Amino acid sequence: MPDLSPDVERELEALDDALAGRRVAPDLTELGELALLLREDRPQPTDGYGRYLDTRVERGFPGKDPRTRASGRRWFTWQGWMAPALGVAATGLLVAVIAIAGPSGGDESGGGGAMSAGATETGAAAAADSARSRSGEDAAGGGASSLAAPESVPPAPSPGSPGTDGRERRKIERSASLTLAARPRNIDAVSAQVQDVTRQQGGFVVSSTVSSSTDGGGGTFELRIPTRNLDAAMAALSRLGAVRERSQRSQDITAQSVSARSRLKDAKTERQSLLKQLADAVTVQETESIRARLRLVSAEIERARAEVRRVNNRAAFSTVVVTLVADRSAGASGAEDDGSWTPGDAAHDALRVLEVIAGIALITAAIAIPLALLGLVGALTLRFTRRRRREHALDAV
Amino acid sequence: MTSTLTAPLTSRTSSTRLDFEALYRSARDDVYAYVATLLRDRSAAEDVTAAAFERAYRKQRLFKAARGSERAWLFGIARNAALDELRRRKRAAALTAEPADIDAALPEDSAEAALRRAAVRAALATLEPRERELIALKFHAGLSNAEIATVVGVSVSNAGTQLHRAMTKLREAVEHA
Numbered sequence: 001m002p003d004l005s006p007d008v009e010r011e012l013e014a015l016d017d018a019l020a021g022r023r024v025a026p027d028l029t030e031l032g033e034l035a036l037l038l039r040e041d042r043p044q045p046t047d048g049y050g051r052y053l054d055t056r057v058e059r060g061f062p063g064k065d066p067r068t069r070a071s072g073r074r075w076f077t078w079q080g081w082m083a084p085a086l087g088v089a090a091t092g093l094l095v096a097v098i099a100i101a102g103p104s105g106g107d108e109s110g111g112g113g114a115m116s117a118g119a120t121e122t123g124a125a126a127a128a129d130s131a132r133s134r135s136g137e138d139a140a141g142g143g144a145s146s147l148a149a150p151e152s153v154p155p156a157p158s159p160g161s162p163g164t165d166g167r168e169r170r171k172i173e174r175s176a177s178l179t180l181a182a183r184p185r186n187i188d189a190v191s192a193q194v195q196d197v198t199r200q201q202g203g204f205v206v207s208s209t210v211s212s213s214t215d216g217g218g219g220t221f222e223l224r225i226p227t228r229n230l231d232a233a234m235a236a237l238s239r240l241g242a243v244r245e246r247s248q249r250s251q252d253i254t255a256q257s258v259s260a261r262s263r264l265k266d267a268k269t270e271r272q273s274l275l276k277q278l279a280d281a282v283t284v285q286e287t288e289s290i291r292a293r294l295r296l297v298s299a300e301i302e303r304a305r306a307e308v309r310r311v312n313n314r315a316a317f318s319t320v321v322v323t324l325v326a327d328r329s330a331g332a333s334g335a336e337d338d339g340s341w342t343p344g345d346a347a348h349d350a351l352r353v354l355e356v357i358a359g360i361a362l363i364t365a366a367i368a369i370p371l372a373l374l375g376l377v378g379a380l381t382l383r384f385t386r387r388r389r390r391e392h393a394l395d396a397v
Numbered sequence: 398m399t400s401t402l403t404a405p406l407t408s409r410t411s412s413t414r415l416d417f418e419a420l421y422r423s424a425r426d427d428v429y430a431y432v433a434t435l436l437r438d439r440s441a442a443e444d445v446t447a448a449a450f451e452r453a454y455r456k457q458r459l460f461k462a463a464r465g466s467e468r469a470w471l472f473g474i475a476r477n478a479a480l481d482e483l484r485r486r487k488r489a490a491a492l493t494a495e496p497a498d499i500d501a502a503l504p505e506d507s508a509e510a511a512l513r514r515a516a517v518r519a520a521l522a523t524l525e526p527r528e529r530e531l532i533a534l535k536f537h538a539g540l541s542n543a544e545i546a547t548v549v550g551v552s553v554s555n556a557g558t559q560l561h562r563a564m565t566k567l568r569e570a571v572e573h574a
Contacts, residue, residue: 003554008561012542015535015564034568037517038536043433045426049443053450057421061451387550390480393487394526 090371094364171257171315174227176234176248178320180241181327187212191219193240194322201233202226203317210324221322230318237322242330257311264304271297415457420467421450427468427538428475434533435479435526445482449475469547472538476530476548520570528563535560 004012011031014024018032019039045053182190191210198205203225210219225233230248238246274294281287329352428449433442453474460470521529534545546556 003552004557004561008558011564012557012561016541019536019539031564031568034517034564034571035536037514038521038532039539041514041517042430042533042537043439043442045429045443045446049429050425053425053447056447057418057450057454061454389484390477393480393483394530 087368087372091364091368094367095360170252170254171311172227172250173253173314174230174248174250174318176230176318176320177245177323178234178237178243179245179323179325180237181244181325181330182241183328183330184212184214184216184326186241187217187219187324187326190240190324191221194219194221194223194237194324197233197236197240198223198225201229201236203229203233203320206319212326216326218326219322219324221320221324223320223322224317225320227316227318230320233320237320241324242327244325253311253314257308257315260304260307260311264301264308267297267301267304271301415460415467417454417457420453420471424468424471424538425450428471430537431472431530431533432475432479434521434537435476435530436482437522441482441486445478446475449478452478465547466544468538468540469544472534472540472544472548516571517567520567523570524563524566527559528566531556531560531563532567 010025011028014028014031015035017024018035024032180190187210191208191212195205195208198221203223206222206224208219208221211217223233234246234248271294274290274297278287278290278294281290328348425446429442429446432445432449433439436442436445449471453471456474460467464470465473521532524532530549531545534540534548535542540548542557542560543553545560546553549556551559
């Protein structure tokens with residue numbers, strides 16, 4: 001007791017000496033006697049109470065003590081093991097939530113053909129329109145008008161409207177876009193597979209751009225696939241890599257088809273009429289005039305036929321834009337996997353698993369640590385408040 | 398009072414770090430004396446003592462020797478239980494002290510000793526509750542100054558200073574009684 005004055009320290013030692021039965025300095029005899037008197041006069045429990053308490057202790061305090069009205073027994077008693085158990089439970093719950101909600105980012109490696117959640121109809125429509133405008137409409141038709149610039153498309157009549165010519169004869173134009181991820185070393189193989197699938201489905205490649213390197217690469221393919229095989233083709237293409245985005249779009253072009261056929265029919269009718277007039281013509285001037293008119297109508301017929309072919313081709317073939325991107329983390333797909341699982345694949349998979357675990361642990365820590373700090377502050381505040389109230393109870397006696 | 402504990406308790410507690418049986422045997426009457434002095438109510442003291450030992454029994458695995466002695470740990474629990482009782486009384490606004498029980502004279506007392514004892518009890522009653530608590534911890538419970546410091550949450554020197562101050566007041570009160 002270095003902070004005590006010598007006199008205080010001496011008197012405290014005298015108290016201890018008296019209680020221990022040691023000799024006390026003569027000038028502190030009275031203090032020693034007071035200490036002994038205090039000790040002898042302490043309250044004593046009754047024998048009955050002593051036996052009762054001994055029995056309670058012997059039995060390990062079973063049930064509720066009917067006498068402990070002052071025990072302040074609470075419905076919940078905090079146990080030491082509850083803190084780590086609560087922490088483990090909270091962490092497990094957190095990991096479960098993250099594991100369930102986490103993988104919805106569109107990274108569906110494995111080439112299962114699942115559609116990306118991030119695919120948007122607007123983006124798909126834009127991609128299909130862009131592809132159509134670049135490709136020309138009659139690539140399959142081979143006609144003279146195959147390089148015709150895309151025209152503005154009038155809005156299609158609503159289904160069942162008077163402008164349509166029956167559901168069974170409706171013309172539907174379909175387009176699709178697909179973004180696939182493949183490992184850099186597999187870019188060439190997947191590119192070849194894209195062309196194989198296109199050929200197998202009766203389609204053709206309008207344009208393609210492929211680049212490959214050890215660090216990256218990629219490619220873009222614009223395909224024309226028979227509309228009746230579009231679904232099968234999309235399924236087959238999706239199996240070639242990890243699908244990152246997939247979208248499809250359809251548009252009713254029945255009105256354009258009807259309009260083109262009507263123009264062709266009108267032109268043919270006019271040509272028949274002109275031919276009759278030519279047969280009946282008498283003067284040279286009259287004949288020349290009719291022949292000039294016939295040339296114009298013949299050109300009109302050719303244009304109308306081309307338009308009919310173009311519209312029919314838009315309905316018969318669908319434009320598919322395949323974008324191939326290089327990604328080291330992309331899993332082996334059915335097309336690019338040669339069936340062997342190499343040690344490199346194993347190491348890559350193991351690294352990926354560790355990355356995921358580390359990510360989950362990081363997120364868990366980011367959530368759990370602030371919660372734990374809040375809990376700690378709350379517990380300390382509660383403890384401090386309870387202590388203050390207890391001390392206040394002592395002051396208020 | 399003679400302890401009546403039997404074998405089962407020994408076997409039950411032999412595996413724990415804290416020897417609860419030994420602690421109970423050595424401290425039962427001390428805890429009661431301390432609580433009774435603090436509460437000045439025999440009935441309440443019995444209840445609080447039982448509650449304190451029950452709490453200690455259920456929390457014995459939480460005892461850490463590095464934080465203090467077993468007795469200091471036990472009296473800390475008893476103190477909290479006693480203060481909870483004081484709070485409960487305050488809320489109930491029904492303080493039912495039983496000074497007559499506490500003030501009962503021992504039958505073998507001589508007249509002079511009885512007078513002296515009565516003077517000390519009267520003087521003790523004039524002390525502040527905190528001072529009376531220190532007296533109880535020192536002389537009724539038999540704690541060292543270091544253990545008292547642990548129980549009331551102050552430094553050892555502070556506990557010694559407070560105890561000396563309480564004893565000085567007690568001596569003055571006895572002289573004027």
